[in-house]
Amino acid sequence: MLKAFRSTLHERFIAWALRSKPPEPVPVVLSQRRIYVLPTRAGLLYALSLLVMLIGAINYNLSLGYALVFLLAGLGITAILHAFRNLAGLSLTVGAATPVFAGGTVRFPLALRNPDVRTRRLLRLSLPGQPEVTVDVPPDDSASVHLPHDAPRRGWLAMPRATLETVWPLGLVRAWSYAAPELTCLVYPKPAGAVPPAPTFSGIEGGTPPADSGDEDFAGLRRHQPSDPLHHVAWKSVARYGAEAPLQTKQFAGSAAQALWFDWDALPAGMDVESRLSVLARWVLDAEAAGLAWGLRLPGVELAQSHGPDHTHACLKALALYGG
Amino acid sequence: MAAKSPKPVLPLTPAQTWWLLATGMAAFLPLTLQVPAWLSAVAGAAFLWRAALAWFHQPLPTRWVLSLIALAGAAGVFLQYRTLFGQQAGVALLVIFMALKQLEARAPRDGLAIVLLAYFLTLTRFLEDQSIQTAATMLGTLVIATAALASLSDPLGKPRELLRLSGLMLVQALPFMLILFVLFPRVSGPLWGLPADAYSSLTGLSDDMSPGAISHLVQSDAIAFRAKFDGPPPPRHELYWRGPVLPHLDGRTWRPGNRAAAKDLPYRHSADSPSYAYTVTLEPHNKAWLFALEFADALPPDATVTADAQMLAKKPVRERIRYSLRSHTAVAHSPASTATLAEALQLPAGLNPRTLALGAQWRSEEPDALRRLDRAVAFMRDQRLLYTLRPPLMSQHVADEFLFDYQRGFCEHFSAAFVVLMRSAGVPARVVTGYQGGERNPVDDTWVIRQSDAHAWAEVWLAERGWVRIDPTAASAPARIEQDLASAVPAGDPLPFLAGPGFDFLRELRYRWWAANNTWNQWILGYNPQRQQDLLARLGMDSPDWRKMTAALAVLCGAVLLVLIGAMLWSLPRRDPVERQWARLSRRLTRRGLARQGWEGPQDYGRRLAVAFPAKTEEISRIVSLYAGLRYGTLSPELLTELRRRVAAFKP
Numbered sequence: 001m002l003k004a005f006r007s008t009l010h011e012r013f014i015a016w017a018l019r020s021k022p023p024e025p026v027p028v029v030l031s032q033r034r035i036y037v038l039p040t041r042a043g044l045l046y047a048l049s050l051l052v053m054l055i056g057a058i059n060y061n062l063s064l065g066y067a068l069v070f071l072l073a074g075l076g077i078t079a080i081l082h083a084f085r086n087l088a089g090l091s092l093t094v095g096a097a098t099p100v101f102a103g104g105t106v107r108f109p110l111a112l113r114n115p116d117v118r119t120r121r122l123l124r125l126s127l128p129g130q131p132e133v134t135v136d137v138p139p140d141d142s143a144s145v146h147l148p149h150d151a152p153r154r155g156w157l158a159m160p161r162a163t164l165e166t167v168w169p170l171g172l173v174r175a176w177s178y179a180a181p182e183l184t185c186l187v188y189p190k191p192a193g194a195v196p197p198a199p200t201f202s203g204i205e206g207g208t209p210p211a212d213s214g215d216e217d218f219a220g221l222r223r224h225q226p227s228d229p230l231h232h233v234a235w236k237s238v239a240r241y242g243a244e245a246p247l248q249t250k251q252f253a254g255s256a257a258q259a260l261w262f263d264w265d266a267l268p269a270g271m272d273v274e275s276r277l278s279v280l281a282r283w284v285l286d287a288e289a290a291g292l293a294w295g296l297r298l299p300g301v302e303l304a305q306s307h308g309p310d311h312t313h314a315c316l317k318a319l320a321l322y323g324g
Numbered sequence: 325m326a327a328k329s330p331k332p333v334l335p336l337t338p339a340q341t342w343w344l345l346a347t348g349m350a351a352f353l354p355l356t357l358q359v360p361a362w363l364s365a366v367a368g369a370a371f372l373w374r375a376a377l378a379w380f381h382q383p384l385p386t387r388w389v390l391s392l393i394a395l396a397g398a399a400g401v402f403l404q405y406r407t408l409f410g411q412q413a414g415v416a417l418l419v420i421f422m423a424l425k426q427l428e429a430r431a432p433r434d435g436l437a438i439v440l441l442a443y444f445l446t447l448t449r450f451l452e453d454q455s456i457q458t459a460a461t462m463l464g465t466l467v468i469a470t471a472a473l474a475s476l477s478d479p480l481g482k483p484r485e486l487l488r489l490s491g492l493m494l495v496q497a498l499p500f501m502l503i504l505f506v507l508f509p510r511v512s513g514p515l516w517g518l519p520a521d522a523y524s525s526l527t528g529l530s531d532d533m534s535p536g537a538i539s540h541l542v543q544s545d546a547i548a549f550r551a552k553f554d555g556p557p558p559p560r561h562e563l564y565w566r567g568p569v570l571p572h573l574d575g576r577t578w579r580p581g582n583r584a585a586a587k588d589l590p591y592r593h594s595a596d597s598p599s600y601a602y603t604v605t606l607e608p609h610n611k612a613w614l615f616a617l618e619f620a621d622a623l624p625p626d627a628t629v630t631a632d633a634q635m636l637a638k639k640p641v642r643e644r645i646r647y648s649l650r651s652h653t654a655v656a657h658s659p660a661s662t663a664t665l666a667e668a669l670q671l672p673a674g675l676n677p678r679t680l681a682l683g684a685q686w687r688s689e690e691p692d693a694l695r696r697l698d699r700a701v702a703f704m705r706d707q708r709l710l711y712t713l714r715p716p717l718m719s720q721h722v723a724d725e726f727l728f729d730y731q732r733g734f735c736e737h738f739s740a741a742f743v744v745l746m747r748s749a750g751v752p753a754r755v756v757t758g759y760q761g762g763e764r765n766p767v768d769d770t771w772v773i774r775q776s777d778a779h780a781w782a783e784v785w786l787a788e789r790g791w792v793r794i795d796p797t798a799a800s801a802p803a804r805i806e807q808d809l810a811s812a813v814p815a816g817d818p819l820p821f822l823a824g825p826g827f828d829f830l831r832e833l834r835y836r837w838w839a840a841n842n843t844w845n846q847w848i849l850g851y852n853p854q855r856q857q858d859l860l861a862r863l864g865m866d867s868p869d870w871r872k873m874t875a876a877l878a879v880l881c882g883a884v885l886l887v888l889i890g891a892m893l894w895s896l897p898r899r900d901p902v903e904r905q906w907a908r909l910s911r912r913l914t915r916r917g918l919a920r921q922g923w924e925g926p927q928d929y930g931r932r933l934a935v936a937f938p939a940k941t942e943e944i945s946r947i948v949s950l951y952a953g954l955r956y957g958t959l960s961p962e963l964l965t966e967l968r969r970r971v972a973a974f975k976p
Binding site: 025042046060062064071073081096168172 | 443444451476489496498888
């Protein structure tokens with residue numbers, strides 16, 4: 001009950017602290033008005049100790065005791081200023097997030113720019129409920145951080161507001177600020193684990209399966225790409241031109257490759273949406289790994305047969321955003 | 325904070341461990357002489373043990389071992405002080421905590437405890453000593469402890485960086501300290517009863533005098549009090565600072581008499597004798613008596629006086645106090661009650677037979693007391709008594725042995741033997757202790773009276789003149805009175821360090837140091853409610869009370885804070901004017917969902933805008949090219965003005 005109340009209050013505070021409705025335009029500059037400072041638990045303990053020491057100094061009439069307590073109190077105030085300055089004036093921009101599969105961890109790329117002549121020490125950034133990342137930003141320079149965030153579901157994942165905080169230099173006070181720039185990351189469906197083999201001929205109605213796997217009709221060479229399967233490398237040309245020459249990949253115009261269609265409707269009728277997407281994602285990955293070309297048919301979407309990283313991404317994106 | 329994942333507790337890194345060890349040492353070392361030797365040894369061993377464990381990367385001892393040490397330490401403290409709650413016992417326990425905490429520090433939380441303990445130990449050091457040197461030493465401790473605190477949140481910080489940061493922050497804390505020190509409303513403590521052993525470290529004259537007591541005391545260079553004369557000081561041989569009066573002889577020991585305190589001085593000073601006004605700043609000595617030049621014409625505020633003309637404060641002097649007096653060199657009349665006179669003739673039975681016989685002989689030969697006094701002074705002079713800091717050990721008949729056997733002694737022997745002699749001759753006499761002389765500091769014209777100036781003399785009562793001061797030491801060793809201790813004792817006698825000759829080349833330096841110490845004492849250590857009122861009144865605050873002080877405190881601290889924040893923000897870079905216009909455009913279009921995206925370059929954004937506002941394509945492309953030109957090309961003021969104008973005029 002109390003906890004719920006506290007968390008509601010906290011959310012209210014953040015909404016107020018962010019001033020404008022998220023997302024904020026980038027760069028997000030941490031102006032002094034949006035930086036908050038409060039003592040940490042250690043700071044409270046420190047203050048309590050000073051109080052006890054002050055009482056001791058009064059009781060024993062220790063002039064230097066007073067001086068000591070007041071110097072340490074001044075130190076506490078100085079710590080507030082240093083923590084505040086450690087955040088003030090930083091600006092935050094965003095990069096492009098690399099898609100991940102559901103169940104994995106998104107890393108939202110952020111860049112912090114320090115326009116100052118002092119290094120910003122030990123800045124801790126985190127997303128709500130997620131582990132924090134610590135970074136230093138050198139003077140007049142930028143530092144990039146990747147904020148981890150769980151990606152439980154497929155689709156677009158918007159970065160929630162990030163907390164930037166620091167307890168530098170003494171750990172007695174915590175200065176913090178919130179930033180909610182617009183940054184989204186695509187989350188692909190989680191590929192299924194054990195699946196039936198890809199329905200190689202599902203796309204061709206009434207066709208007969210050829211005897212081989214589509215490596216039949218040699219159609220020429222093209223420059224090798226890392227995603228090409230090794231058994232398609234034109235090793236003979238390597239032998240001929242030597243290791244310095246670029247690798248070539250054999251291309252095939254096999255009819256079997258053209259026939260590779262992954263079709264939503266070909267899956268068993270009783271299967272639910274997420275399982276279908278998982279299976280399709282698995283097939284896409286397997287086909288790409290095997291160097292095959294494939295096409296994808298979803299209700300209302302059809303992606304022509306192709307292969308390579310771009311095609312993989314396009315297919316996985318279609319799966320990720322399906323129905324959304 | 326809501327929904328925060330628990331942070332893993334990291335163990336202390338080796339660097340942090342060393343920092344904490346250094347902090348513990350820096351706090352403990354200045355205290356080594358303040359706590360019992362066994363405790364210093366135990367704590368030192370614990371520090372060494374911890375250092376060895378850290379050096380050889382060994383695990384910390386188990387809780388069992390630590391509990392055992394803690395129990396043994398507490399038992400030791402209890403045996404030493406018979407309590408665990410006194411002031412000294414408290415300091416000893418803090419030292420044990422510090423040593424044990426070192427041996428069980430695993431996480432940064434323990435590190436915080438060590439740093440806070442170090443701050444506490446710094447405070448306890450001031451219970452014993454608040455000199456400039458101690459303050460400087462403890463400032464060093466603070467720098468180390470604060471660097472250790474910084475290392476707790478910055479485990480990878482370089483030692484030099486951490487020290488620099490700690491020093492810098494402490495310097496920045498100074499203005500706050502100064503304001504708080506001056507304006508924090510002072511209360512005169514204590515807030516509650518202090519432990520019984522609170523002031524055991526203070527030295528000074530004691531309530532009684534047995535042979536060897538003063539010669540032991542004069543080995544100390546500690547300052548008893550300071551005096552500042554308004555105008556020229558009296559000649560040196562008049563500088564008798566009266567302290568405890570001891571009329572009662574109990575075997576070998578002289579004790580005070582009737583302590584009944586009155587408000588009226590038991591004498592009338594002679595109006596035509598020279599008088600001197602002065603202010604005494606008395607060091608705490610944990611006894612009630614106050615020192616004054618003989619013979620003060622009034623009492624300090626809140627003081628009383630005994631029938632022996634000894635001034636007493638209401639309670640033991642436990643903090644430095646100041647009082648102003650005027651003294652005359654002579655007394656016109658000092659009546660004495662029969663009880664006082666009877667006490668001044670009392671002699672223990674069966675002691676000092678030879679002295680008693682001599683006195684009895686004079687009494688029968690001379691009917692006049694004044695003549696007997698002259699004979700006694702002449703006798704002392706003729707005995708060729710030697711003034712020395714190393715008198716031979718005298719057993720029982722101290723006066724006899726001093727006058728007839730060894731003929732060597734210190735002022736306590738001179739005065740005691742003389743009083744015994746006078747009493748046996750039927751003249752009332754008593755021992756007076758106090759200080760004689762002092763050293764004038766030419767830098768600030770203050771007289772410094774040290775324990776090494778402690779002295780004992782005698783007073784005899786003559787019916788027609790009242791009590792008369794006789795200094796038997798002066799008769800035998802006039803140099804002690806006219807010059808100083810160093811000139812009076814034979815060469816080769818060990819002297820208190822500062823009383824020795826041959827330090828002339830250091831004299832100037834020494835005087836400056838004393839003057840600095842005096843200022844420190846008056847303004848830093850002696851800054852009490854009274855001083856605070858005076859200072860604030862002088863600074864223009866009329867009738868300062870705690871409300872006004874608190875208000876001024878808040879205002880000044882706030883002002884300093886604002887200045888610092890202002891300086892900080894001023895140093896933040898201003899936003900680039902070109903960038904500002906560009907952001908302004910984006911901000912204005914935010915409501916239409918056309919805010920610039922982080923990844924959008926000027927051309928991309930311009931194209932998007934052109935699609936949204938086909939009618940304004942030209943205007944948009946002009947703004948975009950102006951921005952791009954200014955941003956990536958040269959900054960021309962005219963173009964900047966144009967950009968500003970066009971952005972301002974852009975109304976979607």
